[in-house]
Amino acid sequence: MRPPAPIPVTLLTGFLGSGKTTLLNHLIRDPGMGRVAVIINEFGDIGLDHDLIEEATEEMVLLQSGCLCCTIRGDLVAAMLALLRRRDAGEVAFDRVVIETTGMADPGPILHTLLIERQLAEAYQMDGVVTTACAATGPASLDAQFEAVNQVALADRIVLTKTDLVTAAERQAFEDRLAAINPGAPRLKAAHGRVNPGVLFGISGLRAGADIDQTIGWVNAAAYPAQPKVPPPFTAPTSAPTYGLFASPTPDPLASLSLGFLQPKAPAAFNPHDSRITSVSITLDDPIPANLFDMWLDTLIAIRGPDILRMKGIVHVEGIPHPFAFHGVQHIFHPPVSLPHWPTGDRTSRIVVIGRDIPRDILADSLAVLLTRPASLGPQVQTITADMPF
């Protein structure tokens, strides 16, 4: 019988030849890793990774003939459901799943699939994105391929590989560049794949049993450039746009949060460069009015949805005793997870947003809206209109 806790899923990504398979080989031999099912995606004829996985895991599934992030997302769903059925039938046993992407994959659409496929979302939970970054070829990959930049930007952990092939100065320059793209992801060095699994797994702030330090570390808001101290002027109400907000009270206090239901606009034009990635954070000492939070999020997603690579947060909402944790990719969000055991003295909200092609000051201004307390946003307001600074 399937245990009630969702099965953690790790997305292992990283550019071509950056050391994903080498890392995975090391990890699956480590007793600390537990029982793991591995799903490997590689392009049909040239794929060799599955032959390079040295030791049989409980289960290994090979997905060929396309890329998980574009053509065979349905295959991923089918493979993960098949794993569940076989586990329920007692044919295989595993406690976690690792999906190794192709080197050219954009992790965003794969995260989408895990979030929006209802059957997957019930049984599995994203634990984190682990990205290998090769110190030798990584700088050129970042220059040439925006997928490589995306892989770094979406990472929860960055594993720096092949540092033995570069000088200390080159390594430092590369690390500085990685930190500029993704300041919130801790970086670890792996010599030929050797790294402690404990630092790569069990890292989601949404997982059952995460303590306060782990959840705060997962958001890691302190690592990001902060929003301006003085919030921008708030202009409201005006005629458009209009967003429906804050339905009538329900037994679940989080159920009234829309977490961004509006449709995004078309994606921005392709233009490879890592300076296209911006990230900002905000910490708020006071709880946020629910309708202000909804308005901010709905507006940000409606206007910039396709360019929001990732968002994470711990949010205290007025009138709700406990905070909730959430994360999203573009306009798709994991259901908010209430944190009932949060210390009562800590009412600080922490939110980070990683965007693409959004100027940093605009992203920061959008977050600073959360510092405002406009009189028009009374607790009984059902629908509001506003101009937002982004």
Ligand SMILES: Nc1nc2c(ncn2[C@@H]2O[C@H](COP(=O)(O)OP(=O)(O)OP(=O)(O)O)[C@@H](O)[C@H]2O)c(=O)[nH]1
């Ligand atoms: N010198 C050195 N070589 C390494 C290190 N880690 C991995 N390699 C080598 O780099 C090469 C590519 O490693 P893989 O693990 O196959 O890389 P990958 O990301 O799975 O490759 P693709 O699946 O083709 O994208 C292999 O020959 C590895 O032995 C390291 O720390 N130092």
